[in-house]
Amino acid sequence: MFQEQSSVRLINAVLFFAANLVSIVIFSRGNCGLSKCITRYLVGMAVGDLMVMVFEVILYEIKEGYFPYSFLNYTPICSLNVTLFFVSIDWSVWLTVAFTFDRFVAICHQTLRTKYCTEKTATVVISVVCLLSVLENVPYYFTWEPGELIDNVPWFCRVKEACFTLPIWAAFLWLETILTPFAPFALILLFNSLTVRHILLANRVRVGLRGNKNVDSQADPEIENRRKSIILLLAISANFLLLWALILIFYIFVQLTDAQFLATTYNKPITIMELSAYMLRCLSSCTNTFIYAVSQKKFRTELKTMVGCPMNCIRNAVKC
Template structure:
């Protein structure tokens, strides 16, 4: 969860604040320097990649924890978590290295390269086209079925275990009242489908637009305000997706809620001490 939170924070900082707010209001700032522009573009894609695949990794960890009790003892450890996160970071870094070389200076001012524009031949080069499709498949097309599969298997396991528990309780002592354990399991199912559902809903618009643009080979959006607006809304939803999963996971944890209550109560407790 800490890794997911860090990745989501990177998305907020680099993709939202730095790119979509600061850069648009300060056009001639140091962000317009070509090497800085390239680096920020690289980090933006890297942040999105980490946010998505950390979510998939955490979902897989929950699947192992709930459905595979024998494997749980070996897999669900801090060491394994560190190894998995390291592998995801390395693979994501290697995957998006070409993004840095996608851009070239848009102008030279006082022998200094300024601005970033897509390199000549990006849309016509077969190598760049192949890389674009591979990147689109890795994020987010591949995570879609993975999240659905893992969450479906986990929910199925919870439902089967719940039926068995209900049957045993009814057979042993005829209890038909409320069962706290059953309530927790129902909450887990709702949580799982809320996460996978929100991810798919928020990522679907930008995925559909990327596929359509790739198939139709659309190079610019001049004269098409509606398409430009659709892209901006789709990007907004994509960035929002980077925040929802961590919030859902955190807000459903009892210890997190207790700490939040303590933070809210602290100022009033502090005032009471001086009365």
């Protein structure tokens, strides 16, 4: 089971690492016709997702399956890596929330839009999210103990028993569960619901002002654009909810029972559930950027140009 999970994660890592790297390059060039504010958020989200691929999938899960006794499995390094992948997960998730809020302000609050939806504000928000993600997850470094001692050298990481008995650690784990993913669930649903409601009401007013309620709404380009916005927002919400639902259930189960994280018995249903939840969480580390970006025609044009450039170079070299 573990080897199968590692193989799936390896495929995910290669595809999503490349996808996020390409997204970062394309957005950084600024040729997608998006505002600088939106571009900053999309680059930040792609960087966060790329970090998830590096710290969780490559440096933790994949090396666990293929290089079980490398220096990365020394307990201090393992603890640092686990802490960093929790940082990257929070960064990715909360930047998605921040971007959703930015689009909510841009659509629903026109007076605040000019002050909030700016490149400077986006930079500040991304910096604050990064800093808070680091500070929030520092305690994770101290939740691990060596899984084995080989020649007095600590190897691997295992959750300390105190994390399941001491009230302070129980409170910390509950707080972490609330902050990720309970709060993002609630906030994304709230902002998207308010945004969709605003768009629907604006469409009704626009149709009423046109005095032609029987005409297909697609005949109005503005209403068509709003309809696409609703579809995009619902796709983002559904994507996040579906891919994070299993890990949300697992976190609740751990808090309410004596189950432990990262158990070593891989044939137990709870462990299979945990590994599957982590795999789906990794899957979510690229889809947000794709949903927002691939729908943009200019992004696809830039992607074709980027893919075609090496091929053209090879073709020209062969001709020479």
